[in-house]
Amino acid sequence: MGDSSASYIHLVHHLIEKCLLFHMTKEECMEALSKHAKIDPVITSTVWKELEKENKEFFEAYSLRREERMSEMETRERILKLLSESAGEDTDNKRK
Amino acid sequence: MLSVSPLTGPKDEVHEKESEKPPFSAVGVDDFSFDDIDFDDLFVGIDDGDVLPDLEVDSEMFAELSAAGSDVNLSSCSSVEREDKDEKREEGDRREEKREGSVSRSEESPVTKTNSASSDSNIGRKPATAQTKGLSQGKRKVKVDWTPELHRRFVQAVEQLGVDKAVPSRILELMGIDCLTRHNIASHLQKYRSHRKHLLAREAEAVNWTQRRHVYGGSGGGGKRNMAPWIPPTIGFPPPTPLHPFRPLHVWGHPTVDHSLIHVWPKHLVHSPSPPPPPPPTWVPPPPPPPPPADPSYWHPPHQRGSKDGWVPNILTQGTPCFPQPLTTMKFSAPLVPGIPPHALYKPDNSIAIPSPHMDSHLQFDSHPSKETVDAAVGDVLAKPWQPLPLGLKPPSMDSVLVELQRQGVPKVPSFCA
Numbered sequence: 001m002g003d004s005s006a007s008y009i010h011l012v013h014h015l016i017e018k019c020l021l022f023h024m025t026k027e028e029c030m031e032a033l034s035k036h037a038k039i040d041p042v043i044t045s046t047v048w049k050e051l052e053k054e055n056k057e058f059f060e061a062y063s064l065r066r067e068e069r070m071s072e073m074e075t076r077e078r079i080l081k082l083l084s085e086s087a088g089e090d091t092d093n094k095r096k
Numbered sequence: 097m098l099s100v101s102p103l104t105g106p107k108d109e110v111h112e113k114e115s116e117k118p119p120f121s122a123v124g125v126d127d128f129s130f131d132d133i134d135f136d137d138l139f140v141g142i143d144d145g146d147v148l149p150d151l152e153v154d155s156e157m158f159a160e161l162s163a164a165g166s167d168v169n170l171s172s173c174s175s176v177e178r179e180d181k182d183e184k185r186e187e188g189d190r191r192e193e194k195r196e197g198s199v200s201r202s203e204e205s206p207v208t209k210t211n212s213a214s215s216d217s218n219i220g221r222k223p224a225t226a227q228t229k230g231l232s233q234g235k236r237k238v239k240v241d242w243t244p245e246l247h248r249r250f251v252q253a254v255e256q257l258g259v260d261k262a263v264p265s266r267i268l269e270l271m272g273i274d275c276l277t278r279h280n281i282a283s284h285l286q287k288y289r290s291h292r293k294h295l296l297a298r299e300a301e302a303v304n305w306t307q308r309r310h311v312y313g314g315s316g317g318g319g320k321r322n323m324a325p326w327i328p329p330t331i332g333f334p335p336p337t338p339l340h341p342f343r344p345l346h347v348w349g350h351p352t353v354d355h356s357l358i359h360v361w362p363k364h365l366v367h368s369p370s371p372p373p374p375p376p377p378t379w380v381p382p383p384p385p386p387p388p389p390a391d392p393s394y395w396h397p398p399h400q401r402g403s404k405d406g407w408v409p410n411i412l413t414q415g416t417p418c419f420p421q422p423l424t425t426m427k428f429s430a431p432l433v434p435g436i437p438p439h440a441l442y443k444p445d446n447s448i449a450i451p452s453p454h455m456d457s458h459l460q461f462d463s464h465p466s467k468e469t470v471d472a473a474v475g476d477v478l479a480k481p482w483q484p485l486p487l488g489l490k491p492p493s494m495d496s497v498l499v500e501l502q503r504q505g506v507p508k509v510p511s512f513c514a
Contacts, residue, residue: 005494005498006494007481009491009492009494009497010481010491011477011478011481013485013489013491013492014477014481014483014485014486015474015477015478017485017486017487017488017489018473018474018476018477018486019470019473020486020487020489021473021486021487022465022469022470022473024465032470032474033474036470036471036474036475037474037477037478042501042504042505043501046497046500046501046504047492047497049500050492050493050496050497050500051489051490051491051492052244053241053242053243053244053492053496054489054490054491054492054493055489055490056242056244056247057287057288057291057292057295058291058295058487058489059244060247060251061295
């Protein structure tokens with residue numbers, strides 16, 4: 001049983017890493033894994049926390065970057081909206 | 097094992113400070129060299145903070161042995177020495193040593209204070225102080241649980257002092273936590289610095305990489321289109337990295353991430369009708385010249401199709417504005433930058449191209465990845481659990497996870513709940 005637990009946890013670990021590639025938050029990850037892989041959010045959350053403990057610096061940088069990205073995304077989307085509103089065919093309408 | 101002999105002689109001075117000496121006290125000074133000693137074994141049973149006679153012994157031994165510079169963090173001995181001069185000297189040395197990169201806990205013990213000839217007396221005194229801290233230090237590595245909260249305080253303290261100038265003793269003071277020894281802080285600091293360097297280096301690399309993607313995007317992506325026979329299906333991407341800003345993280349893990357991602361692509365590619373491939377080579381070459389303008393379909397943003405969110409960013413990668421022509425064919429899928437997970441989350445509203453090269457990487461990310469992409473990624477993992485971890489993070493300790501789960505009320509972990 002220890003074995004299957006270990007491999008299960010490894011699986012969850014793997015899935016979490018995939019979610020990290022998407023820059024998801026812990027909550028988003030819990031939801032996604034529960035929905036797509038039927039993994040109990042409690043387990044996801046626990047493994048996430050443990051991973052965070054083991055890889056502190058990574059997670060710190062991750063959350064910092066996420067914040068940056070979020071704000072960048074917002075900016076970008078706003079710009080996109082503007083561009084699309086202006087018909088979008090203007091190739092000169094490049095965002096620098 | 098080393099023969100343990102009670103401290104005597106020169107150690108007396110040390111002992112006067114010490115109220116207790118563990119029976120097994122340190123090994124005889126002359127019997128071994130620190131390198132041979134695994135202090136953990138010796139002290140494995142000793143978890144109390146106040147059992148540190150070893151420390152003294154070690155200090156003594158260090159002083160006597162004046163071991164060749166082992167690049168170990170100064171053990172608690174150093175932490176103990178609050179003496180001004182010693183402290184400064186130690187910290188300076190410690191910092192240097194840390195920079196050399198050895199953080200191994202086991203090295204803590206045989207700290208050699210080679211640098212301080214006069215440290216003997218200080219060393220003697222130090223253990224006393226160290227012990228009063230309540231945590232065993234020195235050789236014994238008391239496991240410090242660096243919780244996020246603790247770490248946050250640590251980082252705050254470090255930031256306050258300045259990462260490079262942060263000295264464990266100061267950090268300790270700023271944190272104001274009794275249970276930490278300078279040594280704990282020192283080793284944690286070393287790890288922290290080393291990781292920071294890595295992260296920064298990788299981020300810089302990621303930026304470079306995203307810029308290079310322009311170049312590779314065309315050449316690599318082309319291979320994916322089934323309709324483009326001339327396009328070699330090889331993925332000649334630049335360093336395989338599923339994510340751009342996260343490219344650095346990727347380094348921690350396995351280099352083969354892209355493979356799994358790549359597998360996904362064909363799915364997307366298959367279902368689009370393949371218009372005769374325009375001369376993709378035109379945009380294959382590194383400086384992707386404007387994609388064959390003659391073939392607007394190429395650049396039609398894939399968002400038309402909806403599912404290929406990821407493709408769009410690639411087009412942008414090319415640096416060419418997205419041709420809004422609502423051509424349905426998604427030939428341009430080909431130019432997708434291979435490194436980008438097909439489920440790139442960018443969802444352009446329209447045919448709006450954001451040519452900024454710098455944006456490429458960011459385009460990849462969406463605040464909310466699409467369900468399909470997440471599902472695809474999850475499915476991939478479930479189907480192929482043997483694949484290497486995309487990020488290669490250190491796995492959590494099994495025990496701690498299980499304990500935590502028990503706490504949360506999850507009696508046992510299902511074997512496979514996919």
